[in-house]
C-alpha cells in the first residue's frame with residue numbers, strides 16, 4: 001500500500017508564484033506594500049467582476065476585525081453570527097469588546113438560518129438592543145441563502161459582513177461570493193482554495209472605505225511628516241512576498257475550483273449505493289459551490305458501526321486525513337455564556353458529518369485509495 005498521507009486540503013501551487021516572488025526580491029520590495037500587493041488586489045477585483053474595492057491584509061481574521069471596526073461595532077454592542085463556522089468568524093467580535101449572539105443553521109446549505117436570524121433580531125430589539133452587524137458564512141464554499149438573509153438585513157437595516165473565507169470562486173445567481181455583503185472577507189491561509197501561505201482580503205463597496213481599511217491596517221498614521229496618530233491602528237497589511245504567491249495562485253483559481261468540483265462528483269458517485277450517506281451539494285440551480293471541502297453526513301440510526309467518527313478512524317488507518325465539521329460556536333467552552341437562537345441543526349450536522357480529502361491536487365491514485373478505504377468500511 002502507498003504510505004504517503006492523503007491530506008484534507010493541502011497547498012497546490014500553479015507554477016508562476018516563484019516568478020512574482022523573484023521579482024519582489026530583485027526589486028527589493030520585501031515589505032508589507034509593493035507591486036505584488038496592488039497587483040494581487042487588482043487580480044481579485046478583476047475576478048469578482050463587480051464594483052468592489054479590495055484591501056489585501058495579513059489574514060482573514062484581520063480582515064474580519066477591520067470589517068467590524070468599519071461597521072462601527074463598539075464595546076458593549078451585539079453582533080449576530082452563524083454558529084456553525086470556524087472560530088475565526090466569531091473571535092473578532094470579542095476583539096472589539098462586543099458580544100456574539102449565535103444563530104443556528106438551516107439544513108439545505110448548513111449556513112445561517114433566516115428563520116432564527118429574524119427571530120434573534122426581533123428578540124434582541126425587544127430587549128432594547130439592536131444588533132450592530134450580521135456575520136454570515138458561506139461554509140465549505142456553499143453560498144448561504146443570500147436572498148433571504150439580505151432581505152432580513154435590509155428590513156432591519158443591519159450591515160452584513162460576508163465571511164467568504166472558504167468561498168472564493170463560489171457564486172449565487174451568477175454573482176461571485178464576496179460581493180454581497182456591506183463588507184466581505186477572503187482568507188488565503190495554507191488550506192484554503194488558494195493560499196498566500198497566510199493572508200486575507202477585505203472587500204468594500206467604495207474607494208474611501210478601502211482607504212480607511214488600509215489606514216487602519218498600517219497603524220493609523222495621520223497625514224503629517226512626523227508620526228502622529230489620532231486613532232488606534234493595527235499592523236495588518238499583506239507582505240509583498242506573500243502577495244506574489246497570491247498573484248500566481250489567481251492564475252489557476254478557476255482550474256482549481258473545477259478540480260474540487262470534480263472531487264465532489266467523485267464522492268457523489270462513490271456513495272451512490274450507501275443510503276445512509278448524504279454527500280452535501282448545491283440545493284438549487286442558483287447555487288454554485290467551489291466545493292472547497294466535500295462534506296458528508298452519515299445517518300447511523302440503523303447501524304451504530306457506521307458513525308462519522310468511526311469512518312474518520314478507519315480512513316486514518318489507510319493514512320487518509322478527514323476531519324469533523326466545525327464544532328458550532330454555541331457549543332464551545334469559550335462562548336458558553338453567549339446567547340443562541342435555534343434548535344439542533346448545526347449540532348446534528350456536527351455530530352454526523354465528516355469532511356473528506358478535497359484538495360485540487362488529489363491524484364487519480366489518491367482517489368482509488370480513498371475509494372478502496374470507503375468501500376471496505378461500508379462493505380460495498
Ligand SMILES: *Cc1c(COP(=O)(O)O)cnc(C)c1O
Pocket residue numbers: 058059060061062085086088089137163165166186187188189198199200
Ligand atoms: C479560515 C477562515 C477564517 C480565517 O481566516 P485566516 O486567514 O485563517 O485568519 C475565517 N472564517 C472562516 C469561515 C474560515 O474558514
